[in-house]
Amino acid sequence: MSEAVVIATGGFTANVPARMKIDGRLSADIHTSANPYVLLWDGADGDGIRLAQALGGAVTEGFGLQLLPIGGGRVLDYAGADLYVNDEGRRFVNEAAPRRELASAILALPDKRFWVITDQQSRKNATLGPKLLNGIVKKSPDIRSMAREMGIRPDVLERTIADYNRAADAKFDPEFGKSVFTQRISEPPFYWGRERIYVHTTLDGIRTDHQARVLDRSGRPIDGLFAAGETVGGVFGKDRLGGMGLTNCIVMGRMAGGCGRWRKV
């Protein structure tokens, strides 16, 4: 018989009823950041959490989940060099706002989607090539032709970008209070694409202690049952710093693999 069972089945970002209990806006039309184009099967449905509960394990509540507006037309990994417009060609948010604030503004849009625009000067990430190839990001020689392809009135988009560039020059955005500007959006060609909000990470899950032992509802460890990774709740609190997910997986996975004890490998 095995010494222990370790649950490591990930979070529940793909479980629509479960995530809607946390935030009723997260209906099935909101995809996960792990599967943004729904081309794959997403196994993050919380199986392991239900398994732990069936064995008497407790789950955390109140930490919620994290949303991310990156996965479509955005090709930058930093703030200050792109702008977001709604389907009328108008800005609707401070693009450098914290993710929670961005998510609320995006979820309030009629179709919960928007356009991201940058220009030739910005430093694109490695997704640019594939996104251009499959049409997720497009390239236009001027603002008017970009607007026409988006189905936006060219004069409106021209005005929006002119206002944005005035704010970038002054480093003062009277409309939305943006203060992080690294450039104007003015050098053709312009790069643009559809962006949406995605369910990125769940922050609630199985309750464990610092030794990765699954706890029962009275806070006592369940013998031989461990959990690690995103299936565990409460590790980060109500938000998670970018890049910290795998640190948690490795540290607590190793702890669970050592059955709650550090082992030299």
Ligand SMILES: Cc1cc2nc3c(=O)[nH]c(=O)nc-3n(C[C@H](O)[C@H](O)[C@H](O)COP(=O)(O)OP(=O)(O)OC[C@H]3O[C@@H](n4cnc5c(N)ncnc54)[C@H](O)[C@@H]3O)c2cc1C
């Ligand atoms: C787009 C994206 C980018 C990210 N970038 C970063 C980053 O740069 N740095 C960082 O630290 N973190 C990043 N993360 C977060 C990181 O990927 C997760 O924290 C990590 O993958 C969680 O690992 P896990 O093993 O707990 O769960 P998962 O990686 O979700 O693995 C769980 C596995 O269990 C399988 N499974 C589920 N149910 C069952 C079942 N019943 N039977 C058998 N198998 C099952 C699933 O299919 C899956 O393969 C990113 C996440 C996403 C979505």
